[in-house]
Every structure is written in C-alpha cells, then in structure tokens.
Amino acid sequence: MLAAACPDHDVLGANAAEPDDTPDWDAEMSIFKSRMMRPNQLEVQRQLAADREVGAVLYCGDGLAIIEGLENDADVGTTVSFVSGATGVLLWRRDDNLCYALVLGGAQNVSVGERVTCRVAGVLQVVDEDEGPSTKTQYDAFKVPAGDALRGRFVDFLGRPVGPDGGVEPGAVPLGAEKKVALLNAAPDMDAREPICAGLPTGIAGIDVLVPLGKGQSLLLTGPSGSGKTALALDMVAAQKDSGVRCVYASIGASPEVLADVRGQLEARGAMGNTTVVAATAGASLGEQYAAICAACAIAERERDAGGDALVVVDDLRAMFDLWARINSEVAALGDAYLLYRGKEGGQMENTALGQKALEGASMDDDEMVEYEGMIVSVAVAQRRKFLSALVQRSAKLHRRNGGGSLALVGVLAGRPAQGMARGDKARAAIRNSKTLSDERKERMLRALDEQEASAAGERGPHPEREVATEVVEELMSITDGQILLEARADEDAPSVVSASGSVSRIGGRAYFRPLERLHTSEVRLDLAQAEDESRFASNQGDPLMVRRRGAAARLRALLAHRAGAPVPPVECVMMMLALRKHLLDRLPAGGERGAWRAAVDRVYRECGADVEEMARTQVMTTKAEARFLHALEEGLPGPPAAP
Numbered sequence: 001m002l003a004a005a006c007p008d009h010d011v012l013g014a015n016a017a018e019p020d021d022t023p024d025w026d027a028e029m030s031i032f033k034s035r036m037m038r039p040n041q042l043e044v045q046r047q048l049a050a051d052r053e054v055g056a057v058l059y060c061g062d063g064l065a066i067i068e069g070l071e072n073d074a075d076v077g078t079t080v081s082f083v084s085g086a087t088g089v090l091l092w093r094r095d096d097n098l099c100y101a102l103v104l105g106g107a108q109n110v111s112v113g114e115r116v117t118c119r120v121a122g123v124l125q126v127v128d129e130d131e132g133p134s135t136k137t138q139y140d141a142f143k144v145p146a147g148d149a150l151r152g153r154f155v156d157f158l159g160r161p162v163g164p165d166g167g168v169e170p171g172a173v174p175l176g177a178e179k180k181v182a183l184l185n186a187a188p189d190m191d192a193r194e195p196i197c198a199g200l201p202t203g204i205a206g207i208d209v210l211v212p213l214g215k216g217q218s219l220l221l222t223g224p225s226g227s228g229k230t231a232l233a234l235d236m237v238a239a240q241k242d243s244g245v246r247c248v249y250a251s252i253g254a255s256p257e258v259l260a261d262v263r264g265q266l267e268a269r270g271a272m273g274n275t276t277v278v279a280a281t282a283g284a285s286l287g288e289q290y291a292a293i294c295a296a297c298a299i300a301e302r303e304r305d306a307g308g309d310a311l312v313v314v315d316d317l318r319a320m321f322d323l324w325a326r327i328n329s330e331v332a333a334l335g336d337a338y339l340l341y342r343g344k345e346g347g348q349m350e351n352t353a354l355g356q357k358a359l360e361g362a363s364m365d366d367d368e369m370v371e372y373e374g375m376i377v378s379v380a381v382a383q384r385r386k387f388l389s390a391l392v393q394r395s396a397k398l399h400r401r402n403g404g405g406s407l408a409l410v411g412v413l414a415g416r417p418a419q420g421m422a423r424g425d426k427a428r429a430a431i432r433n434s435k436t437l438s439d440e441r442k443e444r445m446l447r448a449l450d451e452q453e454a455s456a457a458g459e460r461g462p463h464p465e466r467e468v469a470t471e472v473v474e475e476l477m478s479i480t481d482g483q484i485l486l487e488a489r490a491d492e493d494a495p496s497v498v499s500a501s502g503s504v505s506r507i508g509g510r511a512y513f514r515p516l517e518r519l520h521t522s523e524v525r526l527d528l529a530q531a532e533d534e535s536r537f538a539s540n541q542g543d544p545l546m547v548r549r550r551g552a553a554a555r556l557r558a559l560l561a562h563r564a565g566a567p568v569p570p571v572e573c574v575m576m577m578l579a580l581r582k583h584l585l586d587r588l589p590a591g592g593e594r595g596a597w598r599a600a601v602d603r604v605y606r607e608c609g610a611d612v613e614e615m616a617r618t619q620v621m622t623t624k625a626e627a628r629f630l631h632a633l634e635e636g637l638p639g640p641p642a643a644p
Helices: 002-015 025-037 041-051 205-210 229-238 256-268 286-305 318-332 334-344 353-360 379-392 424-432 439-459 470-479 514-518 522-537 544-560 570-581 593-607 609-618 623-636
Strands: 055-061 064-068 079-082 087-093 098-105 115-118 120-128 132-139 143-145 180-182 218-223 246-252 275-280 309-314 369-372 375-378 406-414 482-485
Touching (some): 064 318, 143 286, 205 522, 218 229, 229 309, 256 275, 286 379, 318 334, 406 470, 424 439, 514 570, 522 544, 544 593, 570 609, 570 623
Parallel strands (some): 309 406
Antiparallel strands (some): 079 087, 087 098, 120 132
C-alpha cells in the first residue's frame, strides 16, 4: 500500500512549485518595528498626565480669571477645569506665560492660587519609522447649544431659557443641545472667503440708501446716547422675518424692563420665528456678558457654515471694552500681590515671566511701542485691537466651495467719533493763521466751530456716562467694514437720522438693492455731506443754486429719517431715488414731506402693484416699469415744485 502510494506522491511533487522557505527579513523587521514602536496607550496617558503643565490662578473676579503657566499648546476656546470644580474657557493667551479665561460656572468658588488644567479630549498617536512614535494632545473645546430648538426663544449663553425678569428659569434644561458648536471659533481665513456681493436690506431707508449692509459684512452702529440705536437694531431684525435670514440678537447688560420691551417688540412684529435672543442682563458678570456675545456668533456660524445667511446684532459692545479694561487693570495691579503670593509658595517667583517683571520693577502697563498692522502703537493697544478683531472677523461671506453662507455682524456702541477738523484751540489757531481764507470766511468758520462744540456739549443728554471714549469708537470703526453714525436727537420721540458725513461702507456699492445701484445711489451720501458743509461754512449762503441744493437736501433728509417700527422696503427706496433724480421731491411741502410722500407711494402701489412685486422678487426694474412708477409719482405729488 505504501509502495503504491509513493508514485502518486512523486507525480504531484513534480507538478507542484517548490515551496520557498527563505524568510523576507525586511518584512519581518518592519512588523517587528511597528509592534515595538507602537505606543502603549495607558503608558502614554500616564506620561501626558505627568507632563501636563498645571496653571495657577492669580486673579478671579466678575467671571474672569488670570492664570499663569497653563499648557502652551492649548488653543483659545479650550475648556479649562479648576480644582474647586468650576469650569471656564480659555479666552486669551499672552506672550509672557499669562492667559485669561472666562469662568462660566462656579466662579464664586475659585480662589487665588488654585490649580487649573486644560481639559483633554483625546490623544492622537502617530508612528513614523524614522522619527519614532509621537503624540499630540487634543483639547476639549467649550461648546454651546446651536440646535433648531433655539429659534423663537430667549436664552442665556448656555441655551437655558430666560424668563421675563431676565433670569434663567428654575430647573431649565438647555435648548438646542442636539447640535453644539464651539463658543470661540477661529475666523475663516482668506481662502475660505469670497467678496461680498449681495445686500441685506434693513428696512431703514437711511441705511439702505446711504450705507447698505452686505451679507457677510461687519458694521458699527454708533451715536450719542438717546439717538435711537437700539430701536434701529430691533428694526433690522424685524425686517428679516420673511427673508430667510437667520437672526441672533444679543441683548447685553439690559435691565429686565428693557429685555421685556425687546421681547414684546419682536413678538408683536412676528419676527421671532427665525430669531434667537441671547440675553445677559445688567446683573450678569462681565464674563457672562462676553460669553453671550460669543454664543450669539456661534449660533449664527452654524447657519453660515451650513450655507445659509445669518445676521447677528449685538445691542451693546461696551461689555467687550469693559472686560478688556478690567483684565488689564488687574494684571497691572498684580505686582505686589504676586510677589506676596509667590513668597508664600516657596520663593519661586523668579522662575516666571510675571514674577521676574515684578522683581525687576518693570512696568506692568505694556506701554512699550510696537508695530502692528502698519501702525506704531503700544503693546496694550495692539493687544486690545487684536482682541476686538477676533470678534469682528467672525463675520464673513464664505466661498461657494465652502457652502457660500454668510454672517453679517452689526455691533451697537454709544459714543461719538472725532468728526471734521481738529477741536479746541488748535483748530481755532489754524483758522486764524490761514493765508488763503478771507476774514469773512474765517469768522464764519470760527462761529460754526463754536456752535458745533456747544451743540455737542448739550447733546450729551441725560446719560453721558454710558458713552465710551472717542478713542474707543475710532478704534472699532477702523476694524469694521464700515460704520453708521446716528445724529443726536432733541427728544426720544424724534426720528433717528443717519449722518451722511459720518457714515461709510468700505465694501463699495455691491450691497445695494440692484435697482438702487443702477440709479447711482452711492452719490447721494456725498451730495448730502456736501450740503451739510455748505450750510456751515459757505460764504455765499444766499446763492440761489446753493439755496436750492440745501432745500433738496433737507427734504431728502426728512424722508430718510427713521421712525421706530415703520420699515421702508427697498422698493420704496427705489421710488425715492427716482423722484430725486427727476426733481419730483421739490414738490414736497416743507414740514409735511413725509405725509405727502406717503400719499404718492401709496398711489404707486395702487397703480403699479404688479411691477412693484416683480421688482421686489427679481431686483430688476424694467424701463416700462420705471416709466409707470414716475407717472404715478408725478400724479401723486400734484402742484408746482416747492419754491427754493
């Protein structure tokens, strides 16, 4: 049996390939290296825990903390944990081993000297055959709710419902938690953006005609206290109720009564369907107020990143400046206290940057000069400017390859910019020493300057303490994509007036409603500004042409003045520009401009309703429609032109 089986075996062996028992040493060594070089996860975690840099609290108050020695590789927006159980978010990092944090839970339990760590989300392990194993710590970003359940609701920065008194409802559960986004997101870089080329109508004629808001633009809304800024901000939000634009309104530092008024106005106008109000009342800490501003941006960023359009309105930016000033004043005051604290800790102060400064008697004012964005400014100013820019740059028009969404930001700030020529004795000396001005012209300019300064002093109104310094307004104006300056009002019942000379948009005419752009509406702001200058400084005030221009400017200013709760659609702005170009506004009676104009516009709606609807839908005004609009306006404004 065995002999018979052997031939078959030989035949099979002859036909089969000879097995190669030679080992592949390169493959074997590669497997061996990968196994030996793969980090043990438990060992990595232990090593990271041992190597983590633990920070120490140097100051904590008003929802803010100054920390020394925190992990250098943790980004702004990282969640920080305090030994006492408090939670915060890394806000800012300096170059001298100091960082600032918002303490957003359990701040009352945090004490000086307490240890702080950045919360770790995970460890990324990388194996390189040449470099060996390496690890990178991934930190946990502080996130806030941004789900659809936030629509139509008043919430705090954590998404918890806010009651009528401005406080968080007892036992409230955060809304919209099914979708969370980072509180402090990095701004989109230039490659992720594209030019702003579409407008976002506000329903405010003075804005839509003089300084239109673009989708993705940042605008500063400023003016004296009592000039109507908050009312305009609410009207901007209300104008979006049927536009599909997602609105987030940040109510910062308001009293419960003011917050209740905001709620009532938005609900009465049916604007809450696509709006979320993030509130931090006057009783909230500075940290919570700033967190509310950032949460409003974060909620809107979700809409932007999904390809939609969003509008964020912050009704008081002063909290940002107060927060930054508070932090820097506390840093400056840390000198002696820091020495005492470090002495108790064992004399280790010389090993830290802040302690070394204190030992050497160095100034804590950061007043040394540096170059920043082409300017020579102090370190403190450069840091503040960078801090403010971090918020402003969250507004963006994303490139179409990134979804094409947009986030427009309007920030409100009570204050006055430096307008016109220099103030005080310097300006008067320049006028008196001029060799080109006539004596009559000098007298007129000096008198106008006196009147302007007296008016400014009287216009401060009953709340001058709420206004920020001119320097602060100017700084924010230079960072944003434009500003809207409101003129002072004699009383709160007067309409709000957008200053033609003090307002500007830095994106050109791309944000105009298209028919307005075709009518060269951008020239109107310059014409009004010129008329204002002529009325103040021109020597030939009686010139008939100048009188006619001043009269036309006065009538247009009356139509552009805004009354709260009375929106002006873009199509009516088009009618206004048509009438202006054809000198039909000259027929408006002095003192009764708004009533006469309203009657004429109503006639256009009656006679040309289909054309109006078509223009509103397509943003195209045909030649025939333009002719019909002009005919209806001429018929609606009977009588000869008003006398100059």
